[in-house]
Amino acid sequence: MRYGFEEIEMPILERYELFAQKSGEELSEQLYNFLDKSGRRLCLRAETTPIIARIYVENERSLVKPLKWFCISRLFRYETPQKGRLREFFQLNIDILGGGGNHATAEVIACGIDICRDFGLTSKDSVMLINNRKLMEGLVQQITTVNAIAIFGVIDKRSKLSPEEFQNALLEIGTSKQETERIQAIADTRGKPSAILEQLEKTEMNELAKEGLEELRETCEILDNYGVLDYCLVDLSIVRGLAYYVGVVFEAFDTRGKNRSILGGGDYTTMYGGKPAPAVGFGFGDTVIGVILEERALYPSFESELDVFVTTVEPSVKPTAYQILSRLRSLGVKADIDLGSRKFRKQLQQADRRGAKFAVIIGPKDVEEKVVTIKNLQSGEQETVPQDQLASFKWT
Amino acid sequence: MRYGFEEIEMPILERYELFAQKSGEELSEQLYNFLDKSGRRLCLRAETTPIIARIYVENERSLVKPLKWFCISRLFRYETPQKGRLREFFQLNIDILGGGGNHATAEVIACGIDICRDFGLTSKDSVMLINNRKLMEGLVQQITTVNAIAIFGVIDKRSKLSPEEFQNALLEIGTSKQETERIQAIADTRGKPSAILEQLEKTEMNELAKEGLEELRETCEILDNYGVLDYCLVDLSIVRGLAYYVGVVFEAFDTRGKNRSILGGGDYTTMYGGKPAPAVGFGFGDTVIGVILEERALYPSFESELDVFVTTVEPSVKPTAYQILSRLRSLGVKADIDLGSRKFRKQLQQADRRGAKFAVIIGPKDVEEKVVTIKNLQSGEQETVPQDQLASFKWT
Numbered sequence: 063m064r065y066g067f068e069e070i071e072m073p074i075l076e077r078y079e080l081f082a083q084k085s086g087e088e089l090s091e092q093l094y095n096f097l098d099k100s101g102r103r104l105c106l107r108a109e110t111t112p113i114i115a116r117i118y119v120e121n122e123r124s125l126v127k128p129l130k131w132f133c134i135s136r137l138f139r140y141e142t143p144q145k146g147r148l149r150e151f152f153q154l155n156i157d158i159l160g161g162g163g164n165h166a167t168a169e170v171i172a173c174g175i176d177i178c179r180d181f182g183l184t185s186k187d188s189v190m191l192i193n194n195r196k197l198m199e200g201l202v203q204q205i206t207t208v209n210a211i212a213i214f215g216v217i218d219k220r221s222k223l224s225p226e227e228f229q230n231a232l233l234e235i236g237t238s239k240q241e242t243e244r245i246q247a248i249a250d251t252r253g254k255p256s257a258i259l260e261q262l263e264k265t266e267m268n269e270l271a272k273e274g275l276e277e278l279r280e281t282c283e284i285l286d287n288y289g290v291l292d293y294c295l296v297d298l299s300i301v302r303g304l305a306y307y308v309g310v311v312f313e314a315f316d317t318r319g320k321n322r323s324i325l326g327g328g329d330y331t332t333m334y335g336g337k338p339a340p341a342v343g344f345g346f347g348d349t350v351i352g353v354i355l356e357e358r359a360l361y362p363s364f365e366s367e368l369d370v371f372v373t374t375v376e377p378s379v380k381p382t383a384y385q386i387l388s389r390l391r392s393l394g395v396k397a398d399i400d401l402g403s404r405k406f407r408k409q410l411q412q413a414d415r416r417g418a419k420f421a422v423i424i425g426p427k428d429v430e431e432k433v434v435t436i437k438n439l440q441s442g443e444q445e446t447v448p449q450d451q452l453a454s455f456k457w458t
Numbered sequence: 459m460r461y462g463f464e465e466i467e468m469p470i471l472e473r474y475e476l477f478a479q480k481s482g483e484e485l486s487e488q489l490y491n492f493l494d495k496s497g498r499r500l501c502l503r504a505e506t507t508p509i510i511a512r513i514y515v516e517n518e519r520s521l522v523k524p525l526k527w528f529c530i531s532r533l534f535r536y537e538t539p540q541k542g543r544l545r546e547f548f549q550l551n552i553d554i555l556g557g558g559g560n561h562a563t564a565e566v567i568a569c570g571i572d573i574c575r576d577f578g579l580t581s582k583d584s585v586m587l588i589n590n591r592k593l594m595e596g597l598v599q600q601i602t603t604v605n606a607i608a609i610f611g612v613i614d615k616r617s618k619l620s621p622e623e624f625q626n627a628l629l630e631i632g633t634s635k636q637e638t639e640r641i642q643a644i645a646d647t648r649g650k651p652s653a654i655l656e657q658l659e660k661t662e663m664n665e666l667a668k669e670g671l672e673e674l675r676e677t678c679e680i681l682d683n684y685g686v687l688d689y690c691l692v693d694l695s696i697v698r699g700l701a702y703y704v705g706v707v708f709e710a711f712d713t714r715g716k717n718r719s720i721l722g723g724g725d726y727t728t729m730y731g732g733k734p735a736p737a738v739g740f741g742f743g744d745t746v747i748g749v750i751l752e753e754r755a756l757y758p759s760f761e762s763e764l765d766v767f768v769t770t771v772e773p774s775v776k777p778t779a780y781q782i783l784s785r786l787r788s789l790g791v792k793a794d795i796d797l798g799s800r801k802f803r804k805q806l807q808q809a810d811r812r813g814a815k816f817a818v819i820i821g822p823k824d825v826e827e828k829v830v831t832i833k834n835l836q837s838g839e840q841e842t843v844p845q846d847q848l849a850s851f852k853w854t
Contacts, residue, residue, distance in 0.1 A: 064787045066764055066794030066812070073546060074470070074532060075502075096492035098536075106471075126811065128797055136470055136532075140494075150469060162797030168780075169797060176787070196850070287780035370460055384564075384683035391572070392462045397731030398462030401524055401565060415522065 066171050067132040067156060072113045074136065078103040080112045094138040094149075106138035107333075109345065110155045111306070115332035118159050118339060127160030133173040148349050157343030159332060164277055167310045167329055167342045169376035174314060174325050175290045181351065182360040183316075188324065190290075191297035192312045194254070195328070197262075198301055200271025201248055206241040214301040217249050221299075228392055251298040255282040258296040274309070277329075281310050306330040312344070316354050324350050329388070369457045370397040371413030375406050376424035384431045386422060386449065395457045397422075414439060420457065461569050463528040463552060468509045470532065474499040476508045488535040490545075490594050490695040498794035505741065506551045507702070511728035514735060517687035523556030533743075544745050553739030555728060560673055563706045563725055563738045564680035570710060570721050570740055571686045571828040573638070577747065578756040579712075584720065586686075587693035588651070588708045590674040591724070593658075594697055596667025597644055613645050617695075647694040651678040654692040673705050673725075702726040709742070712750045720746050766793040766854045767809030771802050778825045782818060782845065791853045793818075810835060816853065 078095045081104075094106040097420040107113060110133060118129070134154050136302045156173055156240045158166040158209025173191060178188045188216055195214075202210045216231045223231060225246070232242045251258060259279050267275070269454065278296065285291050309329030316324065355361040370390055374383045383399060400409045413421045423435040423444075435456065447455055474491045480503075490502040503509060506529060514525070530550050537545065552569055554562040562767060566585060590609075598606045611760045621642070621748045628638045647654060655675050663671070674692065676695060681687050698707045704724030712720065723740025751757040767785055770779045786793040794812065796805045809817045819831040819840075833840045833849065843851055 064790060064792045075534075075546070094494075096494065098490075098492065130794075138471075150471065152643060158797065165797040169795075172784070255695060284780060287777045288784045289781065290784075381683040385685065388568070388684045388686075394460060396462060398526075399565075400530045401554065433613040 063167070065130070065176075067130040067173075070114075070117065070133050072107075072110065072117065072133060072135065074107055075104050076107055076113060076116075078105040078258070079385065080116065081105050081108055092139040092141045094140045107135065108137055108139050110135055110137070110153070111157075111304075111330070111332070111343070111345075112334075113234050113346065114155070114157055114159070114343075115334040115339075115341075118332055118341075119334040119337050122160075122337075122339070125160070128162040128166060129159045130157075131159065132156050145353060152348040154328075154346040155343060156346070157340045157341055159341045159343075160339055162342070163340075164280040164310070165284060167277075167281050168288065170327065170342050170344060171281070171285060171294075171310075171312055171436065172288040172290050174312075174346065175293045176329070178293075178314060178324065181330040181355060182358075183354070185292045187358065188293065188314055189317050189319055189367075190294045190312055190314045191252070191300045192278065192282070192294055192310065193296065193298055193300040194274035195301065195307050196274030196309060197267075197271050197278060198248075198274070198298065200268045200274060201298075202245065204249075204268060205244045205271065206237050208236045208241075212351045213245060215303070217245075217299055217301045220249055249299040252295055253287075255291060255294055255296050256409070277309050277398050302326060302328055304330075306333070310342070318357075321354055322350050324354065368398055368413075368416045369395045370420045370422055371409070371416055371418040372397060372399045372422045372424065373406060373409040373413060374400075375423065379424045379426060379429050386424065386434060386452070387453055389449075390422075392455055393457070461565070461572075463526040463569075466510075466529050468503075468506065468513065468514065468529060468531065470503055470678045472503055472509060473678075476512065477501050477504055483777070486714055488537045490534040490536045492735070500614070503531065504533055504535050505555075506531055506533070506549070507700075507726070507739070507741075508730070508763075509545060510551070510553055510555070510596045510737075510739075511730040511737075514728055514737075515730040515733050518556075518733075518735070521556070524558040524562060525555045526553075527555065528552050541749060548744040550742040550744075551739060552723075552742070553737055555737045556735055558735075558738070560676040560706070561680060563673075563677050564656065564684065566738050566740060567677070567681060567690075567706075567708055568684040568686050570708075570742065571683040571689045573742065574689075574710060575722065575773050576753075577751060577783060581688045583713055583754065584689065584710055585713050586690045586708055586710045587648070587696045588674065588678070588690055588706060589692065589694055590706050591693070591697065591703050592705060593667050593670030593674060594644075594694065596664045596670060597694075598641065599666065600664060601644075603804050607701070609641060611699070613641075613695055613697050614699045616645060645695040648691055649691055651681075651687060651692050654694075670705070677706050684745040698722060698724055700726075702729070706738070714753075718746050720750065724745045755824035763792070764794055764809075764812045764814040765791045766816045766818055767805070767812055768795045768813040768818045769809060770796075770819065771804040771819065773799065775820045775822060775825050779820050782820065782830060782848070785845075785848055786853070789849055789853070 081093055082405045095103055098104050114131065132155060134152060136150060137153050138150055140149060155242045156170055158170055175190055195385055199210045202213050212235045216235065218226050229242050232245060237245060246410055259282065262275055282291065285294060299314050300311055307328040307330045311328030313323040313326040325344045325346035329342045332341045372383050372387045382399060387397055387399050400412055410421060418439060421439055428434055432449045433446050434449055435444055435446050477489055488502055493497055494500050528551060530548060532546060533549050534546055552566055554566055571586055595606045598609050606629045612631065616624050625638050627640060633641060655678065658671055678687065681690055695707050696707055703724040703726050707724030709719040709722040721740045723744035725738045728735045728737045770776055770780050770782045783793055783795050796808055806817060814835060817833045817835055819833055824830055828845045829842050830845060831840055831842055
């Protein structure tokens with residue numbers, strides 16, 4: 063990867079406890095767990111963060127920090143399949159572990175924006191919403207004595223609720239009517255980083271909120287240096303459902319607004335065997351981006367491209383055809399041949415259908431003269447090339 | 459792939475029955491199965507063949523045959539972990555479905571040999587052992603009335619048994635002493651294809667054996683055209699444990715002989731929902747090849763190669779450094795930066811340790827003059843390049 067992240071592989075099965083303890087409540091209900099033949103409770107991985115933490119802590123001494131890791135993994139969640147949510151899906155995870163502070167956070171966010179850009183999503187198509195958990199916790203503490211995590215749980219579900227449902231959900235966990243309104247006003251705060259940061263800097267706040275605001279400010283400043291701030295908004299309703307986030311949090315969305323988040327992540331503390339370490343990362347699932355690319359007709363084509371299809375004018379030349387095929391492949395050329403007993407004309411059709419750039423044509427006379435005829439399937443041009451000079455032809 | 463195979467993806471969980479019915483006895487004992495939350499018995503895939511059969515039959519009408527598919531998948535077998543065997547492993551599968559006869563078989567074997575060659579294994583390091591199940595079944599029928607599949611089961615385990623144990627195992631399933639000796643003589647038959655085929659052609663045999671011999675002969679002839687017959691031996695002890703093979707079967711081994719097979723496969727009939735289709739393929743696991751490459755010091759290096767490491771002479775130039783970093787990455791250059799607050803000298807050390815080809819050096823004067831200093835970390839040469847001409851520098 064051009065960002066200098068290194069790929070790591072990890073097991074697909076883990077002990078149930080690794081996920082049950084560390085993840086948020088919603089996720090722990092969705093764990094795909096079972097008893098194995100020896101009676102241990104195992105779990106198909108539902109996210110990679112706890113596994114990365116385990117690998118990091120187990121190997122910490124031998125690693126040069128900060129670490130930049132990525133992995134593309136199959137994940138499993140036992141929930142009702144629906145648009146943008148499947149039980150088995152792929153997720154790209156990007157993590158920086160063991161240091162880097164706001165620089166690491168900005169690097170990870172810039173990388174996420176760049177991936178959206180590589181998929182063809184411009185700053186008009188997608189938006190990166192950024193917030194900070196310390197800032198939010200500080201602001202919430204100034205308003206109410208109700209536990210901030212409980213309030214975050216409600217804010218995290220806000221996009222699925224009507225304003226009334228949102229208010230009722232807050233009232234239910236114990237905030238007063240006035241507190242509810244003030245929380246709602248915070249959750250409604252969204253805009254260009256410069257404007258929102260300026261507004262927040264004028265607000266009176268406690269030390270925790272100030273600390274969070276400073277993290278958010280520096281992260282946005284570095285993102286500006288990366289040249290990606292036009293993709294970003296500060297949005298105080300982004301709090302992330304999972305329990306382990308501690309600083310900046312972010313989610314990217316389709317600007318049309320009707321899909322779930324494309325990617326989500328933030329600063330967190332890895333914890334394994336009681337050893338904490340600073341980290342930042344995101345998960346980028348294949349399901350939502352698939353729906354968005356489909357809707358916007360940006361879905362990439364996966365047609366295989368063949369360089370050459372080797373054809374035989376009559377069956378007697380097949381031995382030579384296999385020799386040519388084998389030589390082409392050893393030159394690194396993507397080459398194929400009809401494995402059946404199709405007639406020459408059908409073989410040429412097959413060459414076309416497989417998208418080959420060239421057809422190599424071998425007839426009895428070619429065998430005799432130790433040459434092949436090469437037909438450019440786009441231009442229709444043909445030329446004759448000696449069999450021992452295949453390496454100098456421009457195939458690709 | 460230069461052989462023109464197309465990648466397919468498949469689920470990691472399947473219904474237990476899909477594997478339990480189709481696979482051999484040994485494998486069905488090793489299935490990693492469990493009850494899911496709704497009480498269905500599911501199974502972590504232990505092999506891909508039954509899944510490929512299901513996908514093939516479900517989509518047969520819309521596909522142009524023969525199909526050339528490959529997949530690299532995680533597989534699971536609940537057995538005792540040991541050298542060359544793990545409970546979770548990766549396997550490359552190559553299959554041609556829906557036709558091609560001996561041409562498809564030879565194509566698949568040639569592909570397997572080429573992969574070994576690409577790993578650095580010459581015909582002195584590895585050998586492809588080839589046989590035919592019809593030939594073997596015919597020969598066994600001429601010797602004994604004991605079920606051929608039962609005899610194949612014993613022959614398949616021969617490499618793990620002493621000659622006495624092998625004889626006893628045959629006697630146990632009901633062959634007489636004389637029959638046992640004749641079966642042993644067959645299983646001991648191994649040599650260059652030309653020699654063994656000549657010897658077999660002189661042997662009197664029934665129609666089934668003759669048919670198998672003809673398949674074997676033609677396959678070897680095509681392999682000779684591919685130029686890979688020096689990798690091949692005919693070995694009548696290769697029968698493959700799984701139940702679905704019907705024609706040519708093959709296994710590749712390290713010539714030092716102490717490791718399990720590198721890859722194994724053959725002609726088989728896919729079966730799903732009562733619909734059969736001809737197929738040929740092999741499985742190539744990561745575990746055995748890993749051991750062999752380690753032993754022969756051929757294990758490839760996975761060091762990441764960075765093109766550029768961006769360094770800053772003092773913290774004040776960081777904004778420019780991030781702009782340069784971002785521009786380089788957008789040019790497709792693999793570039794990284796120190797995310798901490800290391801001193802300039804330490805950053806250069808980091809560039810070296812990360813294997814970067816170049817260090818981009820940015821100091822206050824460079825910022826002023828809108829240039830960067832590019833240091834070739836191998837030659838030590840330095841040159842100054844305007845910041846707006848980064849695209850024309852040869853980075854990779």
